[in-house]
Structures are given as C-alpha cells and as structure tokens.
Amino acid sequence: MQSCRIHVMGASGADVTSLGRALATALAIPHHDTDDYFWLPTDPPYRHMRDVGERLKLMRDVFLPRAAWVLSGSLNGWGDVLIPDFDVVIFLTTPREIRLQRLRAREATQFGTEAVAPGGHRHAETEEFIEWASGYEEGNVSRTQAKHQAWLAKLPCPVLRMDGSRLLPELVAEVRGTIGRHDGGAA
Template identity: 30%
Template sequence: MNTPSRILVYGVHGSGKSTLAQCLAERLGVPWYPVDDLLWEANWTEVPVGQQRSRIEAICRRDRWILDGAYHGWRDVPLVRADLVIALDYPRGLSFRRLLRRTLRRLVTGEEICNGNRETLGSVLSAESVLVWHVTGYGRERRRMRAWHGDPTGPPVLLLDSPQALERWLARLPSR
C-alpha cells in the first residue's frame, strides 16, 4: 500500500473527521490542518469564503497535508490534489449520537474549540446549531461521498460504512 501524503477526511458532523485526521497525522507524520481553525475566528466570526479558499489553496499546494473537511466555496481545491479521500459514511443514528455526546460534553466542560470559541446552550438551540446542520445535511453529504466514490476521474475514495471498517483499514496502514 502506498502511504498517502495528501488526505481529505470527509463525513457528516459527528462522524469523527477530526479524531481520524489527528490519528493519521500522528501515525503518518503528515501535518494536519484543522478546517474549523481556518474557517472561524474568535466570537464565531466566519472567515469570508474567499479568504477560506486562499487559506486552503496555500495548504493544498504543499506536498503533505491532512484536512478534516471540505466546504462550499473551496471543496474543489483539496479534491484536485488529494491522494486519498477517506469518506466516513456512517449511519445517521451513529453520527448523530456521537455529535450529541460531544456537544453535551463541550457544554458541560466549556471546552474551547477553534480559535477559543465555545459551544453554548444558545448556539446549540439555535437554527445554526451543529445538531441542525447534521439533520439537514446528512443526506446531501452522504450522496456527495457516494458520488465521489463512484467517480473514476476523481481521487481514490475510501468509503467506510462503520467504525469497524475504519479500524480494519487503520490496522493495515503502515506507520512512520
């Protein structure tokens, strides 16, 4: 197995993208660039899409990188350069439970995320809640991953349907 050096980890909110990206970075010695840190400034101020795209383009010009997501306005950028897309195509219930558990933990602990931001009860109950994003985006993201997997002109896509499938793949992956 050739060890990939430009990896896009993709999936719905709560599927474990960041956890996997961090694991791969440690195991392969490839730099991980957390996408949320590139998209959000303090006080949940979203970076303008043009600036997001510039940041992602700069990363994707490098020879080695891991990204834990790809969003509108620049999704095409990592897809052109990726050696591998790892698509976490987990069942809705599993990813939603994981997301809910993570969100509740962050509410209780006040854990800082992306540039000092924190989830609050207000943000979790809002129309822009990560929980709402999961519910409304799940089907769209799943169709996107499956379309990438079926497209012979794009990068190779490892479509994983369970954490067990991921663990089996990781067990075969060489480490540095």
Template identity: 25%
Template sequence: MTAPARILVYGVYGAGKSTLAAKLADRLGLPWVPVDDLLWQPGWVEVPVAEQRSRIEAVCRRDRWILDGAYHGWRDVVLARADLVVGLDYPRGLSFGRLLRRTVGRLVSREVICNGNRESLRSVFSRDSVLVWHVGAFGRARRRMRAWRADPSGPPVLLFGTPADLDRWVADLPASLPRSGQVPHRGR
C-alpha cells in the same frame, strides 16, 4: 497505489473526521491542518469564503497534508490535489449520536474548539446549530462521497460504513509509512 501524501478526511458533522485526521497524522507522519482553524475567527465569525479559499490553496500547494473537511467554496481545490479521500459514511444515528455527545460534553467542559471559540447553549439552540446542520447536511455528504467514489477522474475514495471497518484499516497501516510505500486498503 503509492503512499498518500495529501489526504482528505470527509464525512458529516460528528462522524469523527478530526479524530481520524489526528490519528492518521500521527500514524503516517503527515501534517494535519484542522479546517475549523482556517474557517472561524474568534466569536464564531466566519472567515469570508474568498479568504477561506486562499488559505486552503496555500495548504494544498504543500507536498504533504491531511485536511478534516472540504466545503462548498473551495472543495474543488482540495479534490484536485488529494491523493486519497477517506470517507466516513456512517449511519445517521451513529454520527448524530456522536455529535450530540460531543456537543453536550463541550458545553459542560467549556472546551475551546478553535481560535478561542466554545460551544454555548445559545449556539446549540440557534438556527445555525451544528445539530441542525447535521440533519440538513447528512444526505448531501453521503451522496457526495459516493459520487466521488464512482468518479474515475478524481482521487481514490475509501468509504467506511462502520467504525470497526475504519479501525481495521487504520490498524493495517504501517506506522510512519514511507512516501513510496503501499497503503493497504479494501476496495476503492
């Protein structure tokens, strides 16, 4: 496999997609486009799906990118262009624990997440809470990643079941990987 120039990092909320995308961008010299910046306007107003799709299509037309998520209204666009999918297939307790710690930390620090948006007690305890979404989305995300890996017509999919496995893979990647280089990986 030649060096990937278009990478989708995928997993359930809290798995560490953005953290990994930033690390890969730095390590491989690829531009990272945070998906939340494309999907949310100030005040947590969701960008209409047609506009999300248009924004994602513009990113995916580029020769090089890393995206940290793919959602229902435009997932097909990303998969059609990705050279590699890196799936964070961690146990539910691990990803939920990370999400809970991150959410509490953001509540305390008032960290800006995207486009001026912040976590609030109201959002955390709402029906649309990211914590509630995690519970409902976990199984679907896991099944989706595993189906992608089994589909020979799609991009190669690397699934990592533990942070230690992922860390070893990242450590094996050469810094500033040349476009024609090889990506060391375990399995498909």
C-alpha cells in the same frame, strides 16, 4: 512516502476529524481541519465565515504546497479547486444514531453539559445544529450524502469508503495498508 495528501470527509459526527488526527499522528504528518479555514476565530466559535478566497489563500500559505498532510472536513463545493492536491480521499459513513450521539457528546465537551442542557445558554443552538446534522441522509440540508456521493464520483484520485462506526485504530491500519499498496509499500 513521497506524497501523502489525504482528505477525510463525511457527515458531521462521522468521526472525520478524529480519523484525520489519528492518521496524521500515525503517519507523522500535519493535520488540518476545514473548520479552521472556513470559520473566522470567534468566541463562541462558528459564528462568522471566512471569504472563500481567504480560505483558499490561507490553506495554500499554510499547508497545501507540502508533500504530506491530512485535511479533515467538508469542502462543500467551495474547495473544488483543491481536488488536484489530493492523493486519496477517505469517505466515512456512520449511522445517524451514532453520529448524533457523538455530536451531543462533542457539544457537551466543548461548551459544557449545563450549557447545552434544556435551559442552558447553548441549548437552542445545539438543538438546531443536531437537527441540521440529522438531515444529512435525506438531503434536506446544505451538506448531504447525495452531494458528497456526486462529488466523490468526480474525483480522479482513489476513494476509500469506510465505516465510521469502526474503531479508529482499525481504520488507521486499513488506510495505512491501502496507502502502502498505492505508493509501493512506503506506508
């Protein structure tokens, strides 16, 4: 496989990062997540954004020049300059109910069940995040399905639209098969 630069995107909780990691493992290439570039490292995480120029410089320094990688997460307009770097974009859509269940489970795993439960020190933040994520389909948040669809329509590379409620091994197999067809069978 000469070039395999994959961007996986979708709503929060769609399993974007999980698919990105699984693809990277299956293809034996590095995985990167936009959150690692978007957010400055803080404890607790996701408190302070990195400047757009810093994000892009870091990405260029760390992985963009390489021939093969998987990038998961949203670029929400700030990363449009990366579009020429993508060989394929995968757009995961997952029903809201499943997404929100996954997000609640992820928050409990990351911060602790007691911390995100009513009365816990992360409960209010978790509920705000869940409320924000639940608005993806209606378009009442910064990251929306309509914005993603408009962005996808402008891409010069192939776009794979996939159901994020399917099992990861099925999704990985489908992506590998599609990549193989696009690059002469070297998946």
